[in-house]
Amino acid sequence: MTLLDTTLKQGSRISPLVLISRYGTFVAFVALILFNIAVTPHFLSWQTFNVNLTQVATIVIVATGMTLVISTGGIDLSVGSLMAISGALAPMTFMGKLFPIENTALAVALAFVIPVAVAALLGAFNGLLVTRFSIQPIVATLVLFIAGRGIAQVMTNGNLQVFKTPSFQFIAMGNLFGIPAQVVLMLIIAALAYALIRYTVLGTQILAVGGNERAARLTGIPVKRIKIFVYMISGALAGLAGLVVIARNSASDANVVGLGMELDAIAAVAVGGSLLSGGRANIVGTLIGALVIQLVRYTLLANGVPDAAALIVKAGLIILAVFIQQRADKV
Structure with missing residues (x-):
């Protein structure tokens, strides 16, 4: 039962700020x-x-x-840099720069797994x-926010890696049942996260x-392991988003892949209604929040x-989202 249902059942008035906090993102989207x-x-x-959905896919994956991470009271500023590292590693893998692989299918598979x-x-290091x-x-994630992009640039010597590998690029350029593959991937990840939380x-x-x-901690919950787990998941999803970006662009540029993504992801979470102080995770809200941000830009x-x-x-x-959250929590 939601807060709104409980309030209505008790016959008491519900604050407009609470209503806006809960449903404002969806109303803005509509x-x-x-x-x-x-x-x-x-x-x-x-x-x-198609353009709006494909543009928002990577934001939702990272967000x-x-x-x-935010639901545990944390923050991850390193996601953009991790995208750059992943985006640098993938072409190096299937182009044989890391180690020679004659089997093309194996090289492409490893180009997904390794990054x-x-x-x-x-x-996990952040955690x-x-x-x-x-x-x-x-502060902890600021380390890789700064160093991570430098690592990606060193790996590629700051050079643009251009490629044309259809089997790898299917993740961004392909379609499943007429729906862009990256959108399908976005929806699967959001659905899995929703099921995890719910x-x-x-x-x-x-x-x-x-x-x-x-x-x-007093109830026996392994707090440290859970924090490491959520940072590890955040890193993995950032890495996956990096692959989508370079596949869509047919090129990997460590200087720009994932640049500013941490801000887009945090914005989607904030606008989506998850508490930035932790304790509440609204996966559907994050999805809609990302769509709102994309639609604002498109409009x-x-x-x-x-x-x-x-x-x-x-x-x-x-x-505005943070202000509404703070005021709604005081009601």
């Missing part, structure tokens, strides 16, 4: 769609639908991992810094850690507003 239908030419075309595994291990050395998450003991423990870490561009304005609006959305 309002943006209706506005674009009325104002933006060709908004209802398949091309527009799903970010939601899990994601490395990103997951680096995510170790937070748990073993008691470093604040924003229906598993582990999901309950993740929220318990973010809600009250001391109480969670501005389609109506002749410079892209720089979208950054200002995005910052405003984050401030």
